[in-house]
Amino acid sequence: MRFPVKTISLAVASAFIVFGCGKEAPPPPKAEQPAAPPAKPTVTVKIGHSSPLTGPQAHLGKDNENGARLAIEEANAKKLEIGGAMVTFELLGEDDQADPKQGTTVAQKLIDAKVNGVVGHLNSGTTIPASKLYADAGIPQISPSATNPKYTQQGFKTAYRVMANDEQQGKVLGDYATKQLAGKKIAIVDDRTAYGQGVADEFEKAAKAGGGAIVAREFTNDKATDFAAILTKIKSKKPDLIMYGGMDAQAGPMAQQLKKLGVKSRMIFADGGCTTEFHKLAGDAGEGHYCSLPGLPLEKMPGGKAFIDKYKATFNLDIQLYAPYAYDAASVMIDAMKRANSVEPAKYLAELPKTAFDGVTAKIAFDERGDVKDAAITLYQAKGGKWEALESIGGAPAPAQPAAMEGVSGMSGMGAAPAPAAPAASTEKK
Amino acid sequence: MDTFIQQIINGLVLGSIYALVALGYTMVYGILGLINFAHGEVVMIGALTALTVIKLLADSGLPGTVVVLIGLLAAVPVCMALGFTIERIAYRPLRNAPRLAPLITAIGVSIVLQQLAMIFWGRNYHAFPPILPATGRDIGGAHITDVQIAIVLLAVAIMAGLMLLVNRTRLGRAMRATAENPQIAGLMGVNINIIISATFLIGSALAAVAGVMVSANYSIAHYHMGFILGLKAFTAAVLGGIGNLPGAMLGGVLLGLIESLGAGYIGDLTGGFLGSHYQDVFAFFVLILVLVFRPSGLMGEKVSERA
Numbered sequence: 159m160r161f162p163v164k165t166i167s168l169a170v171a172s173a174f175i176v177f178g179c180g181k182e183a184p185p186p187p188k189a190e191q192p193a194a195p196p197a198k199p200t201v202t203v204k205i206g207h208s209s210p211l212t213g214p215q216a217h218l219g220k221d222n223e224n225g226a227r228l229a230i231e232e233a234n235a236k237k238l239e240i241g242g243a244m245v246t247f248e249l250l251g252e253d254d255q256a257d258p259k260q261g262t263t264v265a266q267k268l269i270d271a272k273v274n275g276v277v278g279h280l281n282s283g284t285t286i287p288a289s290k291l292y293a294d295a296g297i298p299q300i301s302p303s304a305t306n307p308k309y310t311q312q313g314f315k316t317a318y319r320v321m322a323n324d325e326q327q328g329k330v331l332g333d334y335a336t337k338q339l340a341g342k343k344i345a346i347v348d349d350r351t352a353y354g355q356g357v358a359d360e361f362e363k364a365a366k367a368g369g370g371a372i373v374a375r376e377f378t379n380d381k382a383t384d385f386a387a388i389l390t391k392i393k394s395k396k397p398d399l400i401m402y403g404g405m406d407a408q409a410g411p412m413a414q415q416l417k418k419l420g421v422k423s424r425m426i427f428a429d430g431g432c433t434t435e436f437h438k439l440a441g442d443a444g445e446g447h448y449c450s451l452p453g454l455p456l457e458k459m460p461g462g463k464a465f466i467d468k469y470k471a472t473f474n475l476d477i478q479l480y481a482p483y484a485y486d487a488a489s490v491m492i493d494a495m496k497r498a499n500s501v502e503p504a505k506y507l508a509e510l511p512k513t514a515f516d517g518v519t520a521k522i523a524f525d526e527r528g529d530v531k532d533a534a535i536t537l538y539q540a541k542g543g544k545w546e547a548l549e550s551i552g553g554a555p556a557p558a559q560p561a562a563m564e565g566v567s568g569m570s571g572m573g574a575a576p577a578p579a580a581p582a583a584s585t586e587k588k
Numbered sequence: 589m590d591t592f593i594q595q596i597i598n599g600l601v602l603g604s605i606y607a608l609v610a611l612g613y614t615m616v617y618g619i620l621g622l623i624n625f626a627h628g629e630v631v632m633i634g635a636l637t638a639l640t641v642i643k644l645l646a647d648s649g650l651p652g653t654v655v656v657l658i659g660l661l662a663a664v665p666v667c668m669a670l671g672f673t674i675e676r677i678a679y680r681p682l683r684n685a686p687r688l689a690p691l692i693t694a695i696g697v698s699i700v701l702q703q704l705a706m707i708f709w710g711r712n713y714h715a716f717p718p719i720l721p722a723t724g725r726d727i728g729g730a731h732i733t734d735v736q737i738a739i740v741l742l743a744v745a746i747m748a749g750l751m752l753l754v755n756r757t758r759l760g761r762a763m764r765a766t767a768e769n770p771q772i773a774g775l776m777g778v779n780i781n782i783i784i785s786a787t788f789l790i791g792s793a794l795a796a797v798a799g800v801m802v803s804a805n806y807s808i809a810h811y812h813m814g815f816i817l818g819l820k821a822f823t824a825a826v827l828g829g830i831g832n833l834p835g836a837m838l839g840g841v842l843l844g845l846i847e848s849l850g851a852g853y854i855g856d857l858t859g860g861f862l863g864s865h866y867q868d869v870f871a872f873f874v875l876i877l878v879l880v881f882r883p884s885g886l887m888g889e890k891v892s893e894r895a
Binding site: 211212214217220350375376377378379381384386387388393407411415417418441442 | 599860864
């Protein structure tokens with residue numbers, strides 16, 4: 159039972175309070191209309207955002223949008239001056255319903271609205287087809303959470319992401335499953351989305367390389383709630399581990415149904431299921447399962463603690479999953495505009511490869527494909543209704559090489575921790 | 589063998605839920621010749637209403653079964669009122685309009701209900717509190733929980749009750765008369781407005797029960813859950829012969845079994861060529877086969893009379 163209008167206006171109000179006292183920035187808290195100094199022209203910069211705001215992933219979609227909104231409100235409160243004009247950022251939040259077809263419709267809509275950049279989309283399935291449209295229109299796109307490797311491998315100069323991709327994540331998971339968890343017989347289920355299938359395929363490769371046998375490869379979809387049939391089949395194969403490539407809305411009920419069928423095998427899944435929502439949906443049945451998240455645990459992120467407080471104060475909601483990444487994606491974009499001293503897509507696009515930004519999630523720099531450099535991946539296990547960080551694996555270059563796995567390290571030596579700023583100035587995107 | 593029995597159990601539980609929802613589609617179609625696409629959303633509202641009540645009472649110290657029953661009792665009148673209102677607002681004014689018009693309003697009502705539920709209950713998934721006993725029984729190596737046993741038994745009891753109502757009572761006779769020919773039934777002294785309202789009330793009450801069953805079995809409820817469920821139940825109704833009550837039950841149970849066995853064995857039967865993601869393809873393939881040989885469904889009556 160919530161009343162969005164009230165919440166939003168409260169949120170906006172509290173946002174200004176937070177920025178007023180929490181920031182070192184000199185401008186005192188001001189009311190909504192940023193009365194521009196008479197001499198300088200003002201420019202409104204539209205930043206598009208796209209995520210599923212309706213449908214089964216709406217909770218994650220809104221989370222992303224809130225993350226981007228926070229970054230933009232913060233930038234507005236700072237009263238930036240770019241190219242001699244006072245800049246006001248405006249977020250155009252669109253709903254792509256996690257549907258690839260709708261994703262391209264939304265992309266075209268944002269392009270027609272002449273956005274200066276796009277933060278999004280949330281899903282790989284929508285991000286990949288939309289990226290072609292943005293590339294053709296020359297609009298920079300930074301996805302907070304699309305992790306399918308293909309996104310940045312299409313050769314588009316406009317495509318960036320601030321999160322480790324599935325190649326890296328699937329590999330880490332597959333390796334962890336066969337080595338640390340000593341899984342010999344492994345069953346794999348995926349939800350047939352670009353994301354779920356991608357991460358499951360990478361997992362399968364790594365698990366086979368690690369000596370595991372894939373005893374079952376089953377499929378569901380991203381709207382399903384009943385998994386009894388495939389789980390029954392999996393049960394008959396008696397696997398040590400069950401890998402699921404998909405989102406929390408399926409992973410939670412799947413854990414419950416496993417328990418109901420009397421299967422003792424643990425599940426292991428990637429970031430899509432690694433949410434607080436999983437515990438709510440799985441209840442007791444969630445205990446003991448494993449998952450991985452790109453990046454560091456929120457509390458261990460360079461700016462994690464402050465971000466949690468800020469988000470809570472602004473929206474009065476808990477962070478679901480990717481909000482810090484959406485925040486960083488929007489911040490990186492604004493940062494590039496500042497350095498280019500222009501909001502023109504063509505001009506600040508040239509600055510994006512040179513990014514060296516102290517984000518909430520990590521120190522962000524891009525490689526030549528647009529993937530984030532030195533992406534860390536952390537493994538978690540469900541204990542007492544919470545995800546408990548087991549270890550972080552990092553320091554791998556974004557295009558994951560077989561050697562990437564050597565850098566297994568304890569909690570102390572994570573690659574993406576305050577590493578010295580990468581000398582990123584030279585890497586020009588192809 | 590135990591895997592096979594388990595798949596049959598999975599299919600029966602799923603099929604019982606489909607059957608209950610399918611009854612709502614088929615009753616309305618039988619009487620009005622209208623496909624009430626908002627029916628799936630009524631199931632969703634029922635599930636979320638019950639869940640809200642159950643969450644409020646979860647810590648009250650009452651036994652879990654009692655709490656769920658109270659939730660169910662709260663959901664049934666809400667859904668009945670909703671079904672009644674939908675018919676009054678969206679279908680009755682269009683009763684003599686071309687067939688397509690009420691179909692469009694049905695889809696409209698479905699979207700409106702979904703969005704209202706999203707505003708009211710939010711976008712997040714709602715978990716069913718773990719208050720029901722997680723105990724179960726083993727049958728030949730297969731496992732069935734008490735909740736699932738209750739679902740199947742309750743569904744059978746409700747369907748039997750409905751058959752009695754339609755075939756043995758005055759109201760049932762009036763419903764059958766209205767289904768056959770509303771004008772003539774009206775001339776014979778049947779108040780068809782009341783009969784149609786009663787149909788919506790009964791169908792919506794069944795939807796509420798199905799909604800509680802779904803959320804109790806899968807421990808999850810969401811404003812979007814009605815869409816797929818409604819679609820599957822509609823398919824079940826068509827499979828069994830839309831407009832025919834035993835047909836809807838048969839269709840529901842069959843669809844549940846087909847999906848379950850399809851997902852379980854299709855991979856092995858085709859040597860891994862087709863996987864479990866073809867379970868829906870398999871279900872619809874069976875539907876097409878049935879419709880080719882029996883265009884009005886397994887137990888459907890001649891369509892010509894209605895058209």
